[in-house]
Amino acid sequence: MPNSVTSIASGAFYNCSALTDLTIPKSVTFIAASTFYNCSSLTEMTVPNGVTNLDAYTFYNCTSLKRVTIPGSVLSLGNNTFGYCTALTEVTIPEGLTTIGDSAFSDCSSLKTLQLSGTVNYAGSRMVINCLALTAVNVADSNQNYCSVDGVLFNKNKTSLLCYPSGKSAAGYSVPSGVTTIGDLALMNSQSLQSVTIPDSVTSIGYFAFARCGSLRNVNILAKSPEIETCVFENTSVATVNYIGSESEWNASGWKDVFDSSVTVNYNYSPLSVTQQPRNQSIALGKSVTLSVRATGDSLRYQWYFRKKGQTSFSVWNGHTKTTETVSPNATWDGIQLYCRITDASGNFVDSDTVTISVLSIATQPQNVTVAAGKDATFTVKATGSGLQYQWQYKKAGAASTTATANATWNGMQVRCVVTDSAGNTVNSNAATVTVM
Numbered sequence: 001m002p003n004s005v006t007s008i009a010s011g012a013f014y015n016c017s018a019l020t021d022l023t024i025p026k027s028v029t030f031i032a033a034s035t036f037y038n039c040s041s042l043t044e045m046t047v048p049n050g051v052t053n054l055d056a057y058t059f060y061n062c063t064s065l066k067r068v069t070i071p072g073s074v075l076s077l078g079n080n081t082f083g084y085c086t087a088l089t090e091v092t093i094p095e096g097l098t099t100i101g102d103s104a105f106s107d108c109s110s111l112k113t114l115q116l117s118g119t120v121n122y123a124g125s126r127m128v129i130n131c132l133a134l135t136a137v138n139v140a141d142s143n144q145n146y147c148s149v150d151g152v153l154f155n156k157n158k159t160s161l162l163c164y165p166s167g168k169s170a171a172g173y174s175v176p177s178g179v180t181t182i183g184d185l186a187l188m189n190s191q192s193l194q195s196v197t198i199p200d201s202v203t204s205i206g207y208f209a210f211a212r213c214g215s216l217r218n219v220n221i222l223a224k225s226p227e228i229e230t231c232v233f234e235n236t237s238v239a240t241v242n243y244i245g246s247e248s249e250w251n252a253s254g255w256k257d258v259f260d261s262s263v264t265v266n267y268n269y270s271p272l273s274v275t276q277q278p279r280n281q282s283i284a285l286g287k288s289v290t291l292s293v294r295a296t297g298d299s300l301r302y303q304w305y306f307r308k309k310g311q312t313s314f315s316v317w318n319g320h321t322k323t324t325e326t327v328s329p330n331a332t333w334d335g336i337q338l339y340c341r342i343t344d345a346s347g348n349f350v351d352s353d354t355v356t357i358s359v360l361s362i363a364t365q366p367q368n369v370t371v372a373a374g375k376d377a378t379f380t381v382k383a384t385g386s387g388l389q390y391q392w393q394y395k396k397a398g399a400a401s402t403t404a405t406a407n408a409t410w411n412g413m414q415v416r417c418v419v420t421d422s423a424g425n426t427v428n429s430n431a432a433t434v435t436v437m
Helices: 247-252
Strands: 044-046 067-069 090-092 113-116 136-139 146-149 152-155 160-163 172-174 195-198 218-221 240-243 264-266 273-276 281-284 289-292 294-296 301-307 324-327 336-343 349-351 355-364 369-371 382-384 389-395 414-420 426-428 432-436
Touching (some): 172 349, 195 349, 355 426
Parallel strands (some): 090 113, 172 195, 195 218, 369 432
Antiparallel strands (some): 146 152, 152 160, 273 294, 289 324, 301 336, 336 349, 336 355, 355 382, 389 414, 414 432
16 A cells, blocks of 8 residues: 555455455555455554544454554544454553444454553443453553453443453352442353342343343342343343342332243342451561451352452462461562452352552662762662651661661661551661771
């Protein structure tokens, strides 16, 4: 394509099924709708910096497209921009892009993660519909409209559950308390879900919210009478519903018309609940930490999960299945987050609060220094932990005391730092020696 080209017309490469590669010059600033529609052999694409919009159906049904680079100049993705790009596995939305159209990534059956930037202010409800391998929609912390919890997409204040990725492997999910709206299609096609709990904070549930959850058998309902759209549990195999209210309340609510007569409804359900939460803790390296949780329910099982600093998702903490766990963390535990999942005999589960462990330790020790008389000696220490305070101490050669603070540079003097965290734990650095030439 020559460098004189500035725009590509709608359908310019429509149905070019043998096209495998194309270099678009930097001169191009406009790519119209359906430009590469059904280019089924196209494997990768770099959109030039300067293009401001990718219109509807631009790459629709490009079934071999594995990689696409979207520059920061792009402000919006149209409806079905990447629909049926079945080879795409990962997409990062750049800073600057504000709008993601409905069904923008629909039926991208290999898409595993989607990363939303801080500037996205609209994401269509069908954005990732039928993306059956999707395990996480992650959101930049700076985004003012959306947030993500363990890969699940919410609005910023977490009152609307927008997308529970279809590829998540968990057998159960408790909609967080505080959510008032479960959006249209929010948990649709979640094939691994066997049990779901709807909290009493929910006041409305969108259409097809739990549709096609083929493994779903158990629904715990704590919301007595929300507004319920049509087809909420269409094409599921729900066998049991546990309802918090009475039979008369059930009959007067919209729930009665949601489930067919084959479903067993248990009234006056007493939900599984946590009675004692674990707590945040700060400890010094070498000390032990005790995590404890208590809950009410029948034949409870416990499983702890962890996420180290910098990780995006939680992992099973293998072997830790008790109500109380005592461990001696190493330095890599600083900033670790943990929670416990409690499951009852019916497969219902509830998650404890997530807590953070801060580990006070010396990460970088001060070093011995040699200086000329009258020159400054510089000592540096780095530590992990929370709310840290530093106090330097010195000991002159031959002296017993290490309690005085000093900045002298006497020959043979030893210097160390005492680091204190917000909980009052302390740790001493190694002593460094000053040699004065």
